[in-house]
Amino acid sequence: MSDLQRCEIRPGRLVEWTLHPASVDAARALPDDTRPPAYVQESHIRTARTVREDGLFVPTWLGTAFDIPGQVELDVLQGALEAWMLRHETLRSGFRWAGDEMRRFTLDAGAVALHREDIGEFADAVTLTRYLQDRFDVAADALTWPNFLFTAVVRDDGASVYMAFDHSNVDAYSIHRITGEIHELYAAGLDGRVVVPEPVASYVDFCADERSDADRIDDTHQVVGRWREFIARCDGKLPNFPVDLGLDPEGPLPEQKFVQEMLVDAADAAAFDAYCRPYGGSLVGVVAAVALAAREISGLSVYRTVVPFHTRVKSRWADSVGWYVGGAPVEIPVERAVDFDAALELVRAALRDTRALSRMPLARVLRLLGADFRPTSPDLYSILSYVDSRGLPGAGRWQELKAYGLIRVSYGDQVCAWVTRVPEGLQFACRLPDTPVADKNMRRCAELLRARIVAVARETGTVAVGAPARQA
Numbered sequence: 001m002s003d004l005q006r007c008e009i010r011p012g013r014l015v016e017w018t019l020h021p022a023s024v025d026a027a028r029a030l031p032d033d034t035r036p037p038a039y040v041q042e043s044h045i046r047t048a049r050t051v052r053e054d055g056l057f058v059p060t061w062l063g064t065a066f067d068i069p070g071q072v073e074l075d076v077l078q079g080a081l082e083a084w085m086l087r088h089e090t091l092r093s094g095f096r097w098a099g100d101e102m103r104r105f106t107l108d109a110g111a112v113a114l115h116r117e118d119i120g121e122f123a124d125a126v127t128l129t130r131y132l133q134d135r136f137d138v139a140a141d142a143l144t145w146p147n148f149l150f151t152a153v154v155r156d157d158g159a160s161v162y163m164a165f166d167h168s169n170v171d172a173y174s175i176h177r178i179t180g181e182i183h184e185l186y187a188a189g190l191d192g193r194v195v196v197p198e199p200v201a202s203y204v205d206f207c208a209d210e211r212s213d214a215d216r217i218d219d220t221h222q223v224v225g226r227w228r229e230f231i232a233r234c235d236g237k238l239p240n241f242p243v244d245l246g247l248d249p250e251g252p253l254p255e256q257k258f259v260q261e262m263l264v265d266a267a268d269a270a271a272f273d274a275y276c277r278p279y280g281g282s283l284v285g286v287v288a289a290v291a292l293a294a295r296e297i298s299g300l301s302v303y304r305t306v307v308p309f310h311t312r313v314k315s316r317w318a319d320s321v322g323w324y325v326g327g328a329p330v331e332i333p334v335e336r337a338v339d340f341d342a343a344l345e346l347v348r349a350a351l352r353d354t355r356a357l358s359r360m361p362l363a364r365v366l367r368l369l370g371a372d373f374r375p376t377s378p379d380l381y382s383i384l385s386y387v388d389s390r391g392l393p394g395a396g397r398w399q400e401l402k403a404y405g406l407i408r409v410s411y412g413d414q415v416c417a418w419v420t421r422v423p424e425g426l427q428f429a430c431r432l433p434d435t436p437v438a439d440k441n442m443r444r445c446a447e448l449l450r451a452r453i454v455a456v457a458r459e460t461g462t463v464a465v466g467a468p469a470r471q472a
Contacts, residue, residue, distance in 0.1 A: 001429040038207035039361035048142035061140035063164035063406035080185035088321035094145030136164035180394025203322025230329040238381035241415035246437025271457035288343035293448035301335035326358035379414035
């Protein structure tokens with residue numbers, strides 16, 4: 001995970017692909033699609049609209065970057081991009097407003113085409129990086145459609161592809177898959193082969209199914225009750241990261257900064273995972289280590305956070321692009337953790353107790369709670385995410401291809417942290433308020449997390465066995 005400023009952008013000739021104007025015109029005349037938005041999509045877009053109405057433009061796109069070595073055939077690359085896009089229905093589906101109601105529309109696959117434009121040469125990497133970020137901010141905006149942009153920076157020895165999407169269409173797991181899929185389609189195009197991939201289930205269908213299930217519950221449901229109790233123990237709010245962030249409660253929404261570093265190498269990551277496996281694996285270990293770090297920094301007795309879990313609970317969603325994420329409220333009584341093993345036990349019990357809650361969209365729960373959660377920030381709460389990405393197609397070539405998942409860093413008063421298992425080890429990435437206090441405390445948290453992982457890994461001398469988990 002990275003931002004544009006850290007993904008080794010090099011000068012070259014910039015080419016852009018947008019949805020063809022004829023496809024956009026066709027979308028305007030479409031009737032409503034009866035499949036509703038997912039609750040997470042609706043919450044995301046409504047939050048963006050509220051923040052915009054408050055006078056602040058907060059880009060929230062996600063993206064990916066990767067290289068294609070050798071002289072690049074742009075027609076073949078365009079064919080690969082179109083073929084990939086057509087596999088995933090959410091990318092040709094958008095929303096429009098009817099009063100205060102969001103209504104979906106969806107283009108038929110046959111109406112979709114990409115339009116290519118040669119933007120020109122960029123001799124300076126800084127200028128090119130700034131241009132790309134500004135373009136993505138506009139083209140992948142939550143409140144417009146289409147809300148994605150594909151680009152390539154072409155050079156004699158190859159090209160670097162940069163793609164951005166509004167978050168309503170993708171999650172981290174989705175963007176981690178793109179490099180391998182585009183490379184497969186591009187290689188087939190060069191060879192004149194036609195790739196006939198397995199059918200991919202539609203995220204738009206998932207949205208309808210999930211929403212139908214969510215709408216069956218009312219405010220007496222046990223999931224709603226659990227969230228009600230959790231929020232009450234968080235002083236009536238969803239939790240931020242429990243260290244001092246140097247925020248002015250009366251001040252404007254602060255700018256954010258991005259921190260990214262490798263925590264440990266592959267050997268230490270494997271040993272840490274082996275140690276944690278009896279308790280549930282590296283996810284449990286990471287949450288336990290962060291909870292102890294927060295205790296050391298803040299002296300807290302209970303660590304509260306929201307842990308994201310994927311909602312691809314059926315195998316047919318495994319290869320689908322979409323925002324398949326729900327959050328589980330987690331409380332760890334760290335005052336009872338006399339050592340790391342005790343912390344692992346507490347985290348295992350907490351995650352086992354609450355993981356199922358992540359399958360009910362939080363936006364639906366908040367609506368049923370009847371509380372006034374008028375969003376003033378694009379992030380409703382702090383997250384701590386763990387993803388094991390080693391089993392994804394092409395992961396072994398990510399370093400060679402300079403492949404990155406991209407995060408837009410703009411404004412926000414929450415801390416969002418991602419710990420990712422990659423073939424080279426464990427990476428820590430964090431988006432946080434740009435204050436000296438937040439920077440000091442989150443860097444301290446990362447240092448304590450690393451120290452804990454190293455201590456566990458090197459005391460045990462164990463090695464990993466078996467295949468990696470796909471995602472937690």
